[in-house]
Amino acid sequence: MNLKQTSERIRSLHQQYIASLKKEKRVIRLFQIVIFIAFFILWEAASRFHWVDPLLFSSPSAIWNLFVEKLGDHSLLTHTFVTLFETILGFIIGTVAGALLGALLWWFPRLSKTLDPYLVVFNAMPKVALGPILIVALGPGFTSIIAMGVIISVIITTIVVYSSFQEVDANYLKVLQTFGATRCQCFKEAVLPSSFPTIISTLKVNVGLSWVGVITGEFLVSKQGLGYLIIYGFQVFNFTLVLMSLLVIALLSTVMYQVVTFIEKKLIKHR
Amino acid sequence: MxxxxxxxxxxxxxxxxxxxxxxxxxxxxxxxxxxxxxxxxxxxxxxxxxxxxxxxxxxxxxxxxxxxxxxxxxxxxAGYMLQQDYLFPWKTIEENILLGLKIMGRLTEETKRRALDLLAYIGLKGVESHYPSQLSGGMRQRAALVRTLATDPKMxxxxxxxxxxxxxxxxxxxxxxxxxxxxxxxxxxxxxxxxxxxxxxxxxxxxxxxxxxxxxxxFMVPDELRRLSPFAARQHPSFSALFQSIWKELxxxxxxx
The missing domain is CATH 3.40.50.300 (P-loop containing nucleotide triphosphate hydrolases)
Structure with missing residues (x-):
């Protein structure tokens, strides 16, 4: 009887604990929503009552109207699609090429020692400065924009992936070597899977980097895409267009980041 | 020889x-x-x-x-067993114990069954699909022993x-x-x-x-201790005599x- 009472009590305490956790979550979510709404209301008000210059800072309602209008004539969808395509392609190529280069460096230690100073220089250099050269070399089209997205992420990916390959616990390799494993088997069974978390976390960094590369590329090429809309809006002093493009980019990059987080959760279960 | x-x-x-x-x-x-x-x-x-x-x-x-x-x-x-188990955390116990056979290219239905039998013999039946993190330290070291023995090493x-x-x-x-x-x-x-x-x-x-x-x-371990299992050997009177002489030497x- 007494035991039963104790377990009843523990169960009700546990439920109280769960309820308090849920409550805390709800409070946080509420604050987040309040900040979101307050920000836009304040922005709208500031613009309406000329606390700030509406020509420079536009207003949420103006942005929304422009958004609906541009959606209607399909121009926004085209620009968004172009940018998204370039970013995803730049992201994938940059990550895959970086990982492959990292593997190559791991495979040939002499190569990595030789290339080390060049990697350092190339990593330290602002890749955006290569933009004009890329456009001359590859033509003012989407090839140079994608190249921009790739070049900005590939070296840092190479460096991070290579160093995570090197940090593999030597004892895992020892286990494999006692079975007579070749270098290829060591890579496949221990080096690659144990570096998975690092590779995934470079994916997250690369999402941001490829957006930077692609938008900069579109600034320079100025043909189409959200980066082009921003630079165009700036030139004709239409800051509603600039801010609208910015909001679309913010939304899309967040979605892309969430997708990578989802993939991360799927891939890394048992660590 | x-x-x-x-x-x-x-x-x-x-x-x-x-x-x-x-x-x-x-x-x-x-x-x-x-x-x-x-x-x-x-x-x-x-x-x-x-x-x-x-x-x-x-x-x-x-x-x-x-x-x-x-x-x-x-x-x-020779099969080698390390101080810690070093089971691969991203592999299940079954994948871990079959690793040696896989590396050596000797993974067949028969060798696989033998490895799983060995796992059961050592008291780990039913954990095949578990991951190492779900096992206790002793269980993990036992699984590592199975991984070492699965390839049937000569020593x-x-x-x-x-x-x-x-x-x-x-x-x-x-x-x-x-x-x-x-x-x-x-x-x-x-x-x-x-x-x-x-x-x-x-x-x-x-x-x-x-x-x-x-x-x-x-040091030759005397016959009466060699025949006994480790736990029994520890209780035998000859145990402490040998312990003393090794201790002195060290x-x-x-x-x-």
Whole structure:
């Protein structure tokens, strides 16, 4: 009887604990929503009552109207699609090429020692400065924009992936070597899977980097895409267009980041 | 000819600034089915010698023969068990214990069934689809033993395999490993710094001195202890006599340095 009472009590305490956790979550979510709404209301008000210059800072309602209008004539969808395509392609190529280069460096230690100073220089250099050269070399089209997205992420990916390959616990390799494993088997069974978390976390960094590369590329090429809309809006002093493009980019990059987080959760279960 | 022959092996580790001799002129033989221990203070090169026998490193001088044949890095004849289990955390227990067979290209229905039988024999039935993180330390070390035995190696090299476990688990595992080795008639080399463990587990004990590693003394474990399992051996009156004489020898080694 007494035991039963104790377990009843523990169960009700546990439920109280769960309820308090849920409550805390709800409070946080509420604050987040309040900040979101307050920000836009304040922005709208500031613009309406000329606390700030509406020509420079536009207003949420103006942005929304422009958004609906541009959606209607399909121009926004085209620009968004172009940018998204370039970013995803730049992201994938940059990550895959970086990982492959990292593997190559791991495979040939002499190569990595030789290339080390060049990697350092190339990593330290602002890749955006290569933009004009890329456009001359590859033509003012989407090839140079994608190249921009790739070049900005590939070296840092190479460096991070290579160093995570090197940090593999030597004892895992020892286990494999006692079975007579070749270098290829060591890579496949221990080096690659144990570096998975690092590779995934470079994916997250690369999402941001490829957006930077692609938008900069579109600034320079100025043909189409959200980066082009921003630079165009700036030139004709239409800051509603600039801010609208910015909001679309913010939304899309967040979605892309969430997708990578989802993939991360799927891939890394048992660590 | 003996099963394992270590012939005048010396090994020196080189770095830019130093040349440290870990082993100096080691010669020994181990017979088939025998369990021997390498006992000594840390830094006496016992793990180095084990790595040489496992063909993981090549000795600076000398050679090692198993059944009269020189070692081949890509055709290992010895199974190696490390201080910690080093089960691959991203693989299930089943994938882990089949790893050796897979690497050696010997994974068939038959070898797989044998490995799973071994897992059941060692008391781990039903954890095949678990991940190592779901198992306790003792269970993981047992799974690592199955991984080592699954390839049916001619001999077993145990590098302080019980030192990371708590006392109770350690005693139980000593018992299990000893029984498994005897059951399958395996030759084994155990590296340890635990005198009791060396006496309880082995037939012969090589006592090493440190810096550089040399064999100072070979102790024969008396017949009455060899026949007993580790736990029973620890209770036998001859146990403490041998313990005392090894202790004295080790103590003298230390004071002489």
């Amino acid at each position: 003996s099963f394992l022959v270590v012939d005048r092996v010396s090994h020196t580790y080189f770095t830019e600034k130093t040349a440290v001799t870990a082993l100096e002129n080691i010669s020994l033989t181990v017979e088939k089915g025998e369990i021997v221990s390498f006992l000594g203070p840390s830094g006496c090169g016992k793990t180095t010698l084990l790595s040489i026998i496992a063909a993981l490193i090549e000795p600076t001088e000398g050679a090692v023969f198993i059944e009269g044949k020189e070692l081949d890095r890509f055709r290992p004849t 077993l090299l145990l590098d302080e395999p019980f030192s990371a476990l708590d006392q109770q688990t350690k005693l139980k595992l000593e018992e299990l490993v000893w029984k498994t080795l005897k059951e399958y008639g395996k030759t084994a080399v155990l590296v340890t710094h635990d005198i009791g463990e060396a006496i309880a587990m082995s037939d012969r004990i090589f006592l090493f001195s440190a810096k550089p590693g040399r064999i100072m003394h070979t 103590d003298e080694l230390e004071t002489n340095q």
